[in-house]
Amino acid sequence: MKNLKWKTTVPVLLVASAIALQGCGNSASNSNSTNNQPTKESSSSSSAAPITINWWHAMSGANGKVIDQVVKDFNASQSNIVVKVTFQGAYDELLNKVKATMGSKSGPSMVQVNDVNTRFMIDSKMITPVQTLIDRDKFDISQLEEHILNYYTVDNQLYSMPFNTSNDVFYYNKDLFKAAGLDPENPPATFEEVTKDAQALTKNGVTGYAFYLEPWDMEQSFAKQGELYVNNDNGRSSEPATESFMNTKPGVDTLTWWKNMLDNKLALNFGRVSADAQKSFIAGKTAMLTGSTGALRGLVDAAKGKFEVGTGFFPIPEGSAKDGGVAIGGASNWIMNNKSQEEQDAAWEFIKYLSSPKVQAFWHISTGYFPITKDAYNEQIVKDNLVKYPQFNAAIEQLHQAKSNYASQGASVGVFQEMRNFYASAVEEAMNGKSPQEALDKAAKSSTEAIQKYNETNK
Template sequence: MGKKTLTGMALTATMVFLAACSVNMGEGTESKTPEATKSGVAETAKSGEPAATQPKKVVFWHAMGGANTKVVDQLVADYNASQNKIKVEAVFQGTYDDLLSKLKASMGTNDGPSVVQMYEIGSRFMIDSKAITPMQKFIDADKWDISQLEPNIAGYYTLEGKLYSMPFNTSNPILYYNKDLFKAAGLDPAKPPKTFEELKSAADAITKSGKAVGANFAIYGWFMEQFFANQGAEYVNNGNGRTSIATQSLVNTEPGVKVLTWWKDLIDTKAANNLGRKTDDSKKAFSAGQVGMILESTAALKGLVDSASGKFEVGTSFLPKPADAKEGGVVVGGASLWVMNNRPDDEQQATWDFIKFLTTPKEQAYWHVNTGYFPISKKAYDEDLVKENLKKFPQFQTAIDQLHQTKLNTATQGAVMGVFPEARQVVEGAIEEVLNNKKSPKEALDAAEKEITSKIQIYNKTVK
């Protein structure tokens, strides 16, 4: 993700309850008999042709819009051309939020997909729905070598030693900075800030130069989650919801207060400005040379470098953290692929074959170069396509190094909770209150913790 979650995605207890009522709760109530459906998921024989001779149909629901839709379609076309026993149909379903709503509506019917892309913060819901077959089942049965995956990427989707879904589009946040503005402010463009304190000093210098505002960070809950992980801090209790189900938000603990206090000081001293929640507004201001530093997803790198071409040189650096922070790292964002368990066994097996194809180094290299998302396969970096791309966009080495230097633990694996999309919106509201001088950092985060914890507990009761 690193992709902006749209508002209105809240997983209220009522929605969860309704979804749970329509889900196969693992008791084998769904029919395994293929039949025609309006979604075209099940097999139907062509006129005069035995069904057994037709390729098995796999329907893939995804949320990759814009130029990325074409990349997904090409991956699917490549797979379909590689063999004749399985035919995958990719169906774009809108935003992540739209996709989740459509998936919920399809649960308990034969109208849903064989495999669905779900953003990372929907992981707890997908597991609790009991509507999926864990990826680990296919991995174990096939004796598939899971070590070929990037461990810090697979780690997010692994709970209790089990990989529940296959990582697909993966990103993390990095600091982007304008090297020309650094020079104009008397800063060394080869030495970007690594700490909160260094960033404040650099932002002050850029603002005082009169060339631009020092920095801008979009009000995005994902950044707060990342700042926690980068301090080695957990975002919810019970091992970030990984040793057992999360029951309490920790957003109001010291790491969170430290982040908001620093952020507000940047705004108050004019070292940074506030352009609101839209990450696109932050990117536009950076590309126009109006701000010296922004935080953004690694998936935005190619677009930012291209937009600055001929105007200024883009530099990249690790996500900053307090100078006294504990050892931490970044959490991967994006989405993964989930196999739906109400599909016939042979369809699920066909889906697994498609997923394996997507993980191959060649396909991962193509995916990475054309979208900006990380390859999930370690061997993809050996592909010439990736090597050439790194020569063209050397800034991406920052993202690779940051990912590889992150030590996997419960903090950097990322939090898991059933109301994560809603919690993210609550945190964004708290950040706004602080930056707009309505509440102190501690007051705003205390209120956010109380609201999120209440929603977590309601969700947990509903799931039980």
Template sequence: MPRLWSVLRVRRSLTLAGWAVLIAALVGCGAKPTGTSGDASSTGSGGAGAPASEAPTTGAADKKPIEIVWWHAMSGPLGEAVNALVDEFNKTHSDIQVKAVFQGNYDEELTKLKAALGTKNAPHLVQVYEIGSRFMLDSGAVEPMQTWIDRDHFDTSDFEENILGYYTFDGKLYSMPFNTSNPILYYNKNLFREAGLDPDKPPRTFEEVAAAAKKLTKDGRYGASFAIYGWFMEQFFANQGALLVNNGNGRDGLATESLLNDEAGVKTLTWWKGMIDDGSMLNLGRKTSDTQQAFAAGKVAMTLDSTAALRGILNAVGDKFEVGTGFLPRPADAKDGGVIIGGASLWMLKDKPEEEKKAAWEFIKFVVSPTMQALWHVKTGYFPVTKAAYDEAIVQENMQKYPQFKTAVDQLHATKLSRATQGAVIGVFPEARQITERAMEEALSGKKPIQAALDQAAKEITEKIQQYNRSIGK
């Protein structure tokens, strides 16, 4: 099968500096801005390259290229990276032209999609965050990726199993992973040294984090600060091997009940609140941007954030101190578990002409090829979805420059795929996350006892799940 595009035939020897020049040229010369707002993430054939278009045949110049509309939620530098991918595809595929359209953040984009389904305004491809998966499945509007994988004999054996696992339902891959991340612990190595802690041995358990936080708290500094973010709560469940909803996290059948008030939830908030109560944890509320700023300023020694935030955090810290990274902590007695992937995937809508869906599939193969995933990873900090991308020179050089990212890769590979780590799928996930965050606030502030706050939240989430199930006739 032909390689991606001729200019990248020597990609393995291309340096990071060389890629930077190429990226700048792509963004500056061909990519048109599609929107401006905050980061929406804040939050292969043979596993190889996608085929380049064949040289036009006689008369091909007179044929109008197929236009594919792709809705996405990436803005700022992420949007520029999206535009660079699209621009390069368009330059190397004369018979297909992709139009990337920024539609706001993930929530805004999904709202617009719901209004467009069944109309001529619907796109061919749409980027949907992971918690929108249940809605997409139930919409009846999607063409499973498995259809094209099987038809094209497309080899996914080189893809990351834990990334594919999230978007696989009933043995079929329904959407193509695109931008993926997981949460890690960030810590200030300088403050660890001052406190007599090993800067190369980050705490791995709830108990170790609590003990370290106490030692790190002094002179107006706090040991830690974690944003009150529902995604973190979901991750702490998975890291204990616990289900967030019943029926195998909604994967063995439609979920009908929230398990937020089970032992995993109580244990997590008891640990978290204990640090707030003893003064070693600074509670800054729901915004991860607030904890990022406090960490970069040296006000807190440990925080949690997405792997996709790594580059931004390192840039904000600069040379003020050395940043360390560690696995997401879990209770010392937790036997199984791991992290759930976050981010988003690409969904194909089925109500389009076959020729246009085939063209959309060509674009999908292009963006998940190792070369393009290497470029995407270096520009954004998201995981490559294929293992072969780590062999690319640009990724290896980037890993040397940012060794902290290896923690995220190791954590992904250490995670065993299970119903817990595949993540929950419910049709009301955005609402459930908001309810969870309210319960976290009530418990951590002492407004309600932990069990009572989680019981009420679980009851409300269960009611919303059941209402949703009735709305789709199930």
């Protein structure tokens, strides 16, 4: 790779259904099973009657079927705990349902919440930090991926247990690279190299790059450049974030590059529909794009018989800092504190089961999410999967090479989704003629106001 110095986000995209979630996709086959997985007998139950816990999640389609299988296997593996699992809609819909139950007993025992709502969940005061259970049980978290833990650790505490994790990678059509006289084993690593390669690739009905409006990409660009997205150490120091930095040089440089690619006809703009960009890539009409690792298996499978998909690291501007790493995406599991101690302990036992190497291996090969447990890579099914899908190696290497610092941890704010909406509007304004600086200034101002209003409300 060119200047390759060094992240993982999300479920596998089923290109046939043309559905791709932000930082996420759908999963692949769930033909494997986690049956006969050992689990520690729960210490929370001393009676014959099992403890029942309710797990709310946001995994639809094939990923939801994988979750159903994992839960079925867990329930069959022991007799002290019964997990009842319920799909509650996409991340935003699920979170709204959780909010509606806060302060009552009607909500779940544990819930899957996406990465950007981590700060909100902490501030809600409605959760039991898993750190308290880790410390109580002396649970060894050294088996877990450091960079993934890094994201979910706030104020030196792990508040939730990572579950489904992805990162943002670069996809390219190896056959088109070869036909254009480019090295198919040497993907571009910088904005400038992507532009140069796009110039060679844009011909005969093919456009070099597929652009779609994905706020996660801008956040990754900051992280990879080792730059903060908000102040106060990305909102992770002793003081909460109070100001957005999306209009600083890393943001302006990134948006300017995207805009120039489009203005020079080296990229096609697919707006906010990532699935359309992926379909264009599979059809061979565009040669390069960035996206979640969760799309990897779906893209590779859909391209089979047409061309070979290559993967590389998320690109950064030439000469930018090399001390960053792409911040992870995906979601984690939270234990709600309005349940009995028995339910909370049972949820903790289930969370430990979910983080075991065998379950993480099964989850990884069935969905495309990264294992959160390093030992999962020693499982034979994972080794076999890497032989079948060597494209995962670039994503794994990118994750393992990420330097742990405030930039790669990602921003921690309670109004992250609002910030993403402001950013998306700024990109659309820039594509319609406003300068990138002016558009991002407006978005940063709105984001800063939203952050400060949230902080005031949550004092």
